[in-house]
Every structure is written in C-alpha cells, then in structure tokens.
Amino acid sequence: MQQKKILVVGGGVGGMSAAIALSRLGHAIELIDLDPHWRVYGAGITITGPTLRAFKALGVLPEIEAQAYTGTGIQVCSTDGSRLAVLPTPVRPEDGIPGCGGIMRPVLHKILSQRVLAAGVKVRLGLSVDSFEQGTAQVDVTLSDGSRGTYDLVIGADGLFSRIRSLLFPDAPAPEYTGQSAWRAQLPRPPEIDRRHFFLGGPYKVGLTPVSKDRMYMFLLENSPEKRRLPEASLPQELERLTRSYGGIIRAIGQSLSAENTIVHRPLEAFLLPGPWFAGRVLLIGDAAHPTTPQLASGAGLAAEDALVLAEELGDGHDIDQALKRYMSRRYARCLLVVQNSLEIGRREQAGRPIAEQTTLVEQSLKVLAEPI
Numbered sequence: 001m002q003q004k005k006i007l008v009v010g011g012g013v014g015g016m017s018a019a020i021a022l023s024r025l026g027h028a029i030e031l032i033d034l035d036p037h038w039r040v041y042g043a044g045i046t047i048t049g050p051t052l053r054a055f056k057a058l059g060v061l062p063e064i065e066a067q068a069y070t071g072t073g074i075q076v077c078s079t080d081g082s083r084l085a086v087l088p089t090p091v092r093p094e095d096g097i098p099g100c101g102g103i104m105r106p107v108l109h110k111i112l113s114q115r116v117l118a119a120g121v122k123v124r125l126g127l128s129v130d131s132f133e134q135g136t137a138q139v140d141v142t143l144s145d146g147s148r149g150t151y152d153l154v155i156g157a158d159g160l161f162s163r164i165r166s167l168l169f170p171d172a173p174a175p176e177y178t179g180q181s182a183w184r185a186q187l188p189r190p191p192e193i194d195r196r197h198f199f200l201g202g203p204y205k206v207g208l209t210p211v212s213k214d215r216m217y218m219f220l221l222e223n224s225p226e227k228r229r230l231p232e233a234s235l236p237q238e239l240e241r242l243t244r245s246y247g248g249i250i251r252a253i254g255q256s257l258s259a260e261n262t263i264v265h266r267p268l269e270a271f272l273l274p275g276p277w278f279a280g281r282v283l284l285i286g287d288a289a290h291p292t293t294p295q296l297a298s299g300a301g302l303a304a305e306d307a308l309v310l311a312e313e314l315g316d317g318h319d320i321d322q323a324l325k326r327y328m329s330r331r332y333a334r335c336l337l338v339v340q341n342s343l344e345i346g347r348r349e350q351a352g353r354p355i356a357e358q359t360t361l362v363e364q365s366l367k368v369l370a371e372p373i
Contacts, residue, residue: 081248
C-alpha cells in the first residue's frame with residue numbers, strides 16, 4: 001500500500017483516534033490543534049460498551065480499565081434515591097468488553113495523546129487551517145502561521161464549531177441550542193455508587209457516573225428556553241439550587257458543593273449535517289460531522305469509530321475516493337440514529353414524559369449500537 005500524507009485537524013478524541021489508526025497503516029500523519037498547550041477541559045465523560053469496543057480496537061482498553069471505571073448496567077432511581085430498575089448495557093460476548101464505564105477527560109486525553117506521540121505522529125500546536133485548495137488528487141493547505149503543505153487527505157476533527165466544516169461547506173447549518181444545558185461536577189465516589197445511576201421523575205435529569213475507584217461525577221440537564229451565561233463563582237450555589245427538589249444522595253451532594261468540585265456548565269447544541277461529510281479529499285469526522293447531545297453518551301465513541309472505519313476502508317486497498325464513499329455508506333445511518341435519538345430523548349426529558357418513555361428509547365438505542373460497526 002502506498003504511503004499517504006494525511007493532515008488531521010483537531011487533537012480531541014476523534015483526531016487522536018484517526019492519527020493512531022492511520023499511522024498503524026504506515027501513513028505519514030500530521031496532527032494540528034489550535035490550543036498551544038493541547039489541553040482538555042471538563043469533568044468526566046460516560047463511556048458506552050461500543051465506545052469501549054472502539055478503544056479496544058485502538059489498543060488502549062487496558063489503560064482505560066486500569067485508570068477509569070468499567071462495569072455494567074444503569075441503575076434508575078426516583079428523585080428520593082429509591083431504586084426502580086436497572087437498564088441493561090448490552091454487549092456482544094465475542095467483543096470481550098464491559099457494558100459501560102466512565103473516565104475523567106484529562107485521563108483519557110493523556111492515554112490517547114501518549115499513544116499518538118509513541119506512533120511517531122508529527123504534532124504541531126497553536127495552529128488552525130487558514131485556507132485550502134483542492135486539486136485532482138491532493139489538497140494544498142495554508143495554516144494560520146502562514147506555513148503551507150500538500151496532503152493526500154485532510155481530516156477535519158475540529159469539533160462542534162469546526163473551521164474545516166465552514167471552509168468545506170459554507171452553507172452548512174449552524175449548531176442550534178436544544179433547550180437544555182449540562183452541568184457536571186467532580187465528586188468523591190461513595191461505595192453505594194457501584195454503577196452508573198439515573199435519577200428521573202423530577203424537573204431535571206440527574207445522574208452519577210463513576211470515573212475511577214474513588215471518584216465520580218454528577219451531571220444535571222437543566223431545561224431553559226435560552227442559553228444562560230453564569231459567572232464561575234456562582235456555579236456551586238446555582239447547581240445546589242437546582243438539586244433542592246431531590247432527596248437522598250443528590251440533595252446531600254448539592255448541599256456540599258464548592259469550587260473544589262470543578263463545576264462545568266455549558267449549553268447543549270447540535271444539528272443534522274446532510275451527507276456526504278466529505279468533498280474531494282477533505283473529510284469531516286466526529287462532532288465536526290455529526291455533533292450530538294450526551295443523552296446516549298456516544299459522541300466520543302462515534303468519533304473513535306469514525307477513525308477506525310476510515311482506517312479499515314483505506315487499508316482494504318481502496319483508493320481515497322472509493323474509501324470515502326464506502327466510509328459514508330457505513331457511518332451515516334449509525335451516526336444519524338445517535339443524533340436523532342439523543343435529541344428525541346432530550347425532548348422527552350424537557351417535556352417531563354414518564355420515566356419509561358425516556359428509558360425505553362435509551363435501551364433500544366444501546367441495543368442497536370452494540371451491533372458491529
């Protein structure tokens with residue numbers, strides 16, 4: 001197979017996964033990221049079984065299992081903490097993976113970035129793409145520092161507000177606020193939180209996700225007609241206010257919150273980008289192509305899967321044009337399901353629909369996602 005020169009724009013989960021998977025094929029990979037320090041922000045993220053399967057294929061599952069939480073099932077509780085049911089987190093036995101998990105974002109970033117560097121990927125930081133011009137079989141790229149390069153393939157993995165998407169598809173829809181905002185707070189993990197927990201039936205969806213042996217994070221999905229911008233110093237008090245209608249462990253957590261809990265608050269935004277997600281030799285992956293909300297905890301997993309499927313298609317002897325078409329045929333319906341079902345679950349949460357109506361769609365979606373990619 002002839003070596004290709006590939007530029008990956010964005011050093012998040014999707015971009016790092018692409019760099020790892022494509023470097024294993026012997027391609028020359030260059031990765032750029034806008035942040036000069038290549039940092040990651042936020043609290044924890046939930047990992048589904050399919051996401052763990054993707055990380056296994058990337059070769060990092062042992063490190064994740066050692067440093068994060070993995071388990072099975074989602075405990076559904078009432079607002080006072082009473083246990084109602086356990087949602088299954090299905091996996092195929094032949095995949096040899098846990099059903100779900102949780103990890104701190106900085107921990108996952110460190111695991112993947114170390115693997116990127118070990119693969120010999122050329123990483124350049126503090127850069128974005130200024131412009132590009134496509135020829136018959138190559139892309140001429142001008143970076144924000146004025147440097148230029150010619151590549152066989154450019155991968156836009158630069159997230160919800162993708163610069164590559166705006167250059168490639170100037171008329172693409174813009175991210176839209178969904179009517180919900182996500183709160184996350186880092187917390188000590190008590191022994192009784194033995195798996196993921198949902199607390200449903202109240203004004204907001206609240207959950208607890210273990211991320212290690214002794215740490216977890218709480219999330220709360222707040223319904224509000226408009227985006228709220230809050231001073232950082234007010235976040236503990238405001239999150240405590242939102243938890244007052246809950247009892248049990250959620251009430252206790254709310255009363256204990258302080259700035260030490262690293263509280264993060266952000267509006268949820270998403271949209272449906274029609275296919276194809278490429279033009280010529282420039283391809284969008286991850287949130288640049290199919291940004292979703294966290295209801296199915298699948299954003300990171302889809303990005304990693306994108307990278308693996310792209311590597312499979314390029315590695316099967318197809319030229320780039322064929323590989324991108326085959327990539328779309330494998331990815332579009334699956335990613336569309338996650339985006340559409342996540343948004344629908346969010347609508348049901350905002351409307352205060354019965355608990356069963358919220359959890360049934362989660363269960364149905366996870367069952368489909370457990371199937372091979």
